[in-house]
Amino acid sequence: MINTVGLRAIEHDDLRQCMTWRNRDDIRTRTRENRYLTMADQQRWYDSLTDPESHDRMFMVTFDDEPVGVVGVCDINWRDRHAEISFYLGEQTVARRGITRDALHQLHLYAFRELGLHTIWAEVYAFNTPGYALLTSLGYHSPGVLREHVWRFGGWHDAALMQLSVVEWKEPRWDSEVSRYR
Numbered sequence: 818m819i820n821t822v823g824l825r826a827i828e829h830d831d832l833r834q835c836m837t838w839r840n841r842d843d844i845r846t847r848t849r850e851n852r853y854l855t856m857a858d859q860q861r862w863y864d865s866l867t868d869p870e871s872h873d874r875m876f877m878v879t880f881d882d883e884p885v886g887v888v889g890v891c892d893i894n895w896r897d898r899h900a901e902i903s904f905y906l907g908e909q910t911v912a913r914r915g916i917t918r919d920a921l922h923q924l925h926l927y928a929f930r931e932l933g934l935h936t937i938w939a940e941v942y943a944f945n946t947p948g949y950a951l952l953t954s955l956g957y958h959s960p961g962v963l964r965e966h967v968w969r970f971g972g973w974h975d976a977a978l979m980q981l982s983v984v985e986w987k988e989p990r991w992d993s994e995v996s997r998y999r
């Protein structure tokens with residue numbers, strides 16, 4: 818069987834699933850918004866996403882048409898053409914199979930080719946080795962570190978700024994460079 822990773826719009830029916838994923842400690846502690854989210858928060862988020870003036874473009878990641886995670890670009894600055902990247906894998910049973918890497922390849926294609934962004938950036942906390950390794954493998958570099966930027970697990974932690982510009986970005990060769998969902 819040939820497995821496929823896809824991106825689709827986030828539907829209202831996805832909100833409860835997204836909330837459950839986002840409230841899991843391994844995801845919640847790695848994101849800036851680390852409050853426990855409620856369905857009211859999710860509704861506000863959905864309303865903001867579906868607003869035609871929205872500066873966010875968020876997608877459900879699917880693996881063989883089943884929802885497994887979320888990726889997107891947020892706070893798009895249309896004048897300077899940059900945005901922050903956001904991503905998580907919610908479905909742990911398919912972790913480490915290259916699904917998020919493939920989803921981010923598709924997101925980069927959308928962000929650089931369709932939206933015309935010039936740079937994409939992220940803030941990765943020092944304890945988030947998987948997040949840092951994933952972005953590094955996609956060509957992101959770190960122009961700097963924000964010292965003791967977040968409070969997590971009872972202590973202060975640095976945050977690496979990470980950035981990818983369209984000039985550095987290499988469109989993957991889909992036949993060979995994208996993961997094959999081992």
Ligand SMILES: CC(C)(COP(=O)(O)OP(=O)(O)OC[C@H]1O[C@@H](n2cnc3c(N)ncnc32)[C@H](O)[C@@H]1OP(=O)(O)O)[C@@H](O)C(=O)NCCC(=O)NCCS
Nearest residue numbers: 844847904905906912913914915916917918947948950951
């Ligand atoms: C980071 C995260 C998205 C990885 O999802 P995933 O689908 O399992 O990742 P992939 O299988 O696509 O991994 C691609 C690369 O990421 C890195 N990586 C992923 N999981 C890793 C882990 N547990 N330890 C070390 N590196 C890891 C590796 O470089 C990996 O490549 P390799 O398998 O060829 O070595 C997932 O662990 C997650 O949701 N974390 C919490 C949310 C988060 O940190 N978001 C980012 C905030 S900046």
